[in-house]
Amino acid sequence: MTTTGAQAAPAAGAPGGSSAWAPLRHTWFRRLWLAQLASSMGGWMQTVAAQWLMLTLTRAALPVALVQTALSLPVVIFGLPAGALGDVMDRRRLLVTAQAVMLVVAAGLAALTFIGLMSPWLLLAFTFLIGAGGALMAPTWMAIQPGLVAREEIPQATAVNAVNINLSRAVGPAIGGVVVAGAGPAAAFGVNAASFLGVLFTLIRWPHRPEPRVLGAEPFLAAMRTGMNYVRYSPPVQAVLVRVSAFLVFAVALWALLPIVAARQLHLGSAGYGMLLGLIGVGAVIGTAFLTEARDRFGLEAVVRACTVTFGLGTGVVAASRLLWPVVVVLPFVGAAWVGGMSSMSAAAQTSLPSWVRARAMAVYLLVFQGTQALGSVLWGAFAQHYGVALALGIAALGVVLGPLAGVSYQLRLGAHYERDIVDVWPEPIMAPREGHDSGPVLVIREYKVEPPDVEKFEDAMRMVRDSRRRFGAHRWNLYHDAADPTRYVETFTTDNWQEHLRMHGERMTKADQLIEDQALRYVHGEPRTMHFISAE
Structure with missing residues (x-):
């Protein structure tokens, strides 16, 4: 077996007093x-x-x-x-x-x-x-x-x-x-x-x-x-x-x-x-x-x-x-x-x-x-x-x-x-039956309501959310605010297809990602509204 020092990776000490x-x-x-x-x-x-x-x-x-x-x-x-x-x-x-x-x-x-x-x-x-x-x-x-x-x-x-x-x-x-x-x-x-x-x-x-x-x-x-x-x-x-x-x-x-x-x-x-x-x-x-x-x-x-x-x-x-x-x-x-x-x-x-x-x-x-x-x-x-x-x-x-x-x-x-721990906290997205439903890409839109005193803190927290989303599968992430309503923010990102988005829901999101999202949601009033769109091309 070909091995290198990189494979020998001791981690933290033995937990709970267990033998090494x-x-x-x-x-x-x-x-x-x-x-x-x-x-x-x-x-x-x-x-x-x-x-x-x-x-x-x-x-x-x-x-x-x-x-x-x-x-x-x-x-x-x-x-x-x-x-x-x-x-x-x-x-x-x-x-x-x-x-x-x-x-x-x-x-x-x-x-x-x-x-x-x-x-x-x-x-x-x-x-x-x-x-x-x-x-x-x-x-x-x-x-x-x-x-x-x-x-x-x-x-x-x-x-x-x-x-x-x-x-x-x-x-x-x-x-x-x-x-x-x-x-x-x-x-x-x-x-x-x-x-x-x-x-x-x-x-x-x-x-x-x-x-x-x-x-x-x-x-x-x-x-x-x-x-x-x-x-x-x-x-x-x-x-x-x-x-x-x-x-x-x-x-x-x-x-x-x-x-x-x-x-x-x-x-x-x-x-x-x-x-x-x-x-x-x-x-x-x-x-x-x-x-x-x-x-x-x-x-x-x-x-x-x-x-x-x-x-x-x-x-x-x-x-x-x-x-x-x-x-x-x-x-x-x-x-x-x-x-x-x-x-x-x-x-x-x-x-x-x-x-x-x-x-x-x-x-x-x-x-x-x-x-x-x-x-x-x-x-x-x-x-x-x-x-x-x-x-x-x-x-x-x-x-x-x-x-x-x-x-x-x-x-x-x-x-x-x-x-490292995977969590499944997002609700299962709803899809109406349609032939070719697994095609993509999929566009995800989330709407947030943020009061003016919390805007700067929310935007800073969402930068961490951006990297989190990209780590477990999102592409083309953006955050927008409504020109006519300064309390309304819209987050958008895409995934390759519907299967890939489902993997984000149930197989990839970690507890650390959840904590990052929770930090941003501290500045949001009410529940965010989430919408899913599949490319018609």
Whole structure:
């Protein structure tokens, strides 16, 4: 299974004093967790083997950095469609398909490497295909986790998943380095192919029941557009995307250039490189153990800033060091800072998302996450090839340390339950029977009566209503006041069709949206009058 730090998102502390490991009591959460652990370890072995094989095929910095790009770029290309698929089709079927694709590709990579037919471009192509399978499944894998445990255990479940990813980061690279040194890259590729079998078998046996959809599945293209609109008008998600980009565009330099540091600056072999990655993983596991307490004590924003600065300082030490011991000392701190920063930012996004759009919104998060890594790896690889690895890492370290300045305007926080809970408070709209009634677009008009002293407050509150409506499906929103009657206001918006409007009524509106609307209605006299019009074209 292809996974990233973005998927390991610990949330708030365990509610009600429940054990942090409580989710593992659930049979299918535990089985999928164990299968993911084995597959993630195989994925790290794959990464170590691919980077080291590329280093033996060509000594240039750019091709080595392109291995990371080949893994990350598929999310940019396929991430959003994959998120839409995860929200509109059977999630188990999608996950099984993705696992089967990655199994076949990984086996082909192992076979071609074993018989000596691998080339730099062919290695990048196979790495890209494995990344494509991971891109197809990643948003859906993140979306199914809350359904595997009790509702009150969701924060612990995300924390336990963080331990999974970081444990595989600690063990997988070290094993991969030993396997590459003892049996060659083909053996590591073969182990990765075998690791997909465990997840595939577990998913096939998982007694998953597709979520009931009274209104049926959303059309694919419409689902993609709705997901993008949700992200566009969601301030908590926007803040996460800005902060992730500001951090990763510099932080990715360390991941892209660490194989070259190991080989040229520290004169290590593949086993030594695996050991360096293992140290990062050990630090990540240790950091996870203290992460919840740190966030409870200091707040999520303070933790992210501290982790960002720590990662930048650690990158600076790696850039300047020509001895092994300073790098060995600093890399566990780098690992702890990485998981602390990235998982906290991911938690801020996940805890703000309702279930109906979770896969799509997290697909956008992953798109930014992996897209920044893909672009950054190319840029830092090209820069290092022309100006040297030490200078590239030094500049990147400075950029990471200065990154928290982005937090001045984009503060991070954990979402509350009312931002995720769906409510059904709007009365069912009445439609007279007519052939072709599901065509569109649909125009919705709401009339409000507002007294002059409350006009300014009402208009301010309706700006929040505007973004709320757009988040769960409205287009072309406007607010008008009557030129002849200053107490009369009219709100208008459209939806694609009648089915889409019904989804707004019963499947998308959250408690947070209701509170926003209630705030505006405080300044309204009487009940608003609502009218629905369907296009006659």
